[in-house]
Amino acid sequence: xxxxxxxxxxxxxxxxxxxxxxxxxxxxxxxxxxxxxxxxxxxxxxxxxxxxxxxxxxxxxxxxxxxxxxxxxxxxxxxxxxxxxxxxxxxxxxxxxxxxxxxxxxxxxxxxxxxxxxxxxxxxxx
Numbered sequence: 746x747x748x749x750x751x752x753x754x755x756x757x758x759x760x761x762x763x764x765x766x767x768x769x770x771x772x773x774x775x776x777x778x779x780x781x782x783x784x785x786x787x788x789x790x791x792x793x794x795x796x797x798x799x800x801x802x803x804x805x806x807x808x809x810x811x812x813x814x815x816x817x818x819x820x821x822x823x824x825x826x827x828x829x830x831x832x833x834x835x836x837x838x839x840x841x842x843x844x845x846x847x848x849x850x851x852x853x854x855x856x857x858x859x860x861x862x863x864x865x866x867x868x869x870x871x
Contacts, residue, residue: 779856782833786853786866789832794851794868796820801871807849813840832866834858847871 800816801807808816814830821829830838832853839860841850848869855864 782856783866786832786834786855789829790838790851790853790866790868793817793821793829794849794870797849797851798871801847807842807846809846810840810842 797807800820817829830840832838832855834853834856836854836858839850839852839854841852843849848871851868852860853866854860855862855866857864
């Protein structure tokens with residue numbers, strides 16, 4: 746009986762600590778999720794840009810903008826969780842090709858969902 750009472754008291758203390766710090770715990774969780782989204786989006790941008798660089802080295806050209814979706818489908822597997830050209834905030838990423846077709850820019854609008862703001866994530870190449 747004493748052991749049960751001791752466990753209940755310890756559980757109450759732990760619950761009190763959690764409730765007393767719930768704002769801090771929620772902030773920590775939100776910060777962790779935000780960082781995970783940023784890291785995952787950076788990884789996606791890197792993977793796509795590596796394949797674009799390889800494409801340029803192999804063929805001497807980059808996919809045209811209107812054929813980019815088909816190129817992605819050929820080189821990357823879509824999954825049930827997320828489309829390849831959607832960042833981890835649910836925004837469409839942008840593929841821009843230079844006029845001469847020899848350089849590209851891949852952009853994620855970042856957490857605010859707006860292009861050309863401070864939180865955008867960008868890769869260029871080759």
